[in-house]
Amino acid sequence: MLISIGALLASWTGAEALRRFLAPTSDASSHAHDLGPLDGVVADGARKELTIGGTRVLIARRGNDVRVLDLTCTHARCPLEVHLPSNRIRCACHGGAFDLEGNVLNAPPTRPLPTHEARVVNGNLYVRIHQEHT
Numbered sequence: 001m002l003i004s005i006g007a008l009l010a011s012w013t014g015a016e017a018l019r020r021f022l023a024p025t026s027d028a029s030s031h032a033h034d035l036g037p038l039d040g041v042v043a044d045g046a047r048k049e050l051t052i053g054g055t056r057v058l059i060a061r062r063g064n065d066v067r068v069l070d071l072t073c074t075h076a077r078c079p080l081e082v083h084l085p086s087n088r089i090r091c092a093c094h095g096g097a098f099d100l101e102g103n104v105l106n107a108p109p110t111r112p113l114p115t116h117e118a119r120v121v122n123g124n125l126y127v128r129i130h131q132e133h134t
């Protein structure tokens, strides 16, 4: 019986956390998106470019750990190009570059790429796009 109550509680708290994650924010500064089954979005160990709600991102996955990098340059907001063979994210506007973790490799950018929140719940991927990053 204790196991059933524990499982029920875990299920409820997971559902409540997901409900809060997906709920619209009062200032409309971010929007949550249900991307469906994680395996259908990106394979384990892989990276993939996507556009979520009009925002270009690079998703990197290790198991259920998902990192979502914004692909807008932090210098003057140009769109970035991902070049996986060199492990770099490049900006054609002024020659800036970032590594695949979003750290600055080449100026003029001084700030790393921002990330967006990601959660995996019951095998589905949910991403909250923060508008202040876009």
Ligand code: FES
Pocket (backbone or CB within 6 Å): 073, 074, 075, 076, 077, 078, 091, 092, 093, 094, 095, 096, 107, 108, 109
């Ligand atoms: S906008 Fe990317 S380097 Fe200037």
